[in-house]
Amino acid sequence: MIRIVLIDDHELVRTGFRMILEQQADIxxxxxxxDGELGLALLKKLKPDLALVDVHMPGVSGIEVTERVRKLKLKTRIVIVTMVSESPFPRRLLEAGASGYITKACPSPELLRAVRQVADGRRYLAPGIAEAMALEVVDGSGQSPFESLSTRELEVALLLARGQPMPLIAERLSLSSKTVATYKYRLFEKLAIDNSVTLAHMAGLHGLLDANGTR
Known part of the structure; x- marks a missing residue:
């Protein structure tokens, strides 16, 4: 039996996962x-085989959950399920210790395949993600300026690029407005830019936003 914990700030997403997964006799x-903080507490208490974790959550992000699971030496394997399919997230999460990475747009058979493959001790990358990462190695496009950003800076950058106001970003990430302003200053400095319009353009060029400005 594969024991799973769902960590996602959208109840509808968790409900959808549960409906798909609980139909399986082996899950x-x-x-x-x-959120990530409560999720970590559950992982420490329940010690599941696997956790499905979203990247963007209030407070403790999915990247932080993954890093802390590794630091705590928990045996739970992490499968990231998110809308963000482009670099640098897949690479950043694999380096942090994730065992799988799929998008929320994947069909249910792929979700089940990922869960069973990771539970069996192997890694799983959605085909499109694996192909994109392989192409980055071949053509050298993996040298994204966003690679220089810290986990929080990257999250703030994507939210700013999507046009989110500072107070809303602070609320979304459970940070103070002053802290968000500090992250904004640092990421602008690292990316050598001075406004959010340029940030959005840069994010689009490097595949972090689609044509509609969404992640």
Whole structure:
């Protein structure tokens, strides 16, 4: 039996995952959490085989959850399920210790395949993600300026690029407005830019935003 914890701040997403996964005789959902902090507490308490974790959550992000699971030496394997398919997220999460990476747009058979493959001790990357990462190595396009950003700076950068106002970003990430302003200053300095319009353009060029400005 594969014991799973769902960690995602959208209840509808968790409900959808649960409906798909609980139809399987070899899978059991043992817990759910709406944010990373509560999710980590569940992982330490329940010690599931696997956790499905979203990247962008209030407070503790999916990247931080993945890093802390590794530091705590928990045996739970992490499968990231997110809308962000482009670099640098897949690479950043694999380096942090994730065992799988799929997008929320994947069909249910792929979700099940990822869960079973990771539970079996192997890694799983959605085909499109694996292909994109391989092409980056071949053509050298993996040298994205966003690679220089810290986890929080990267999250703030994407939210700013999508036109989110500073107070909303602070609320979304459970940070103070002053802290968000500091991250904004640092990431602008690292990227050598001075406004959010240029940031959005740069994010689009490097595949972090689609044509509609969404992640």
């Amino acid at each position: 059991k959902i043992v817990g759910e959490a709406p």
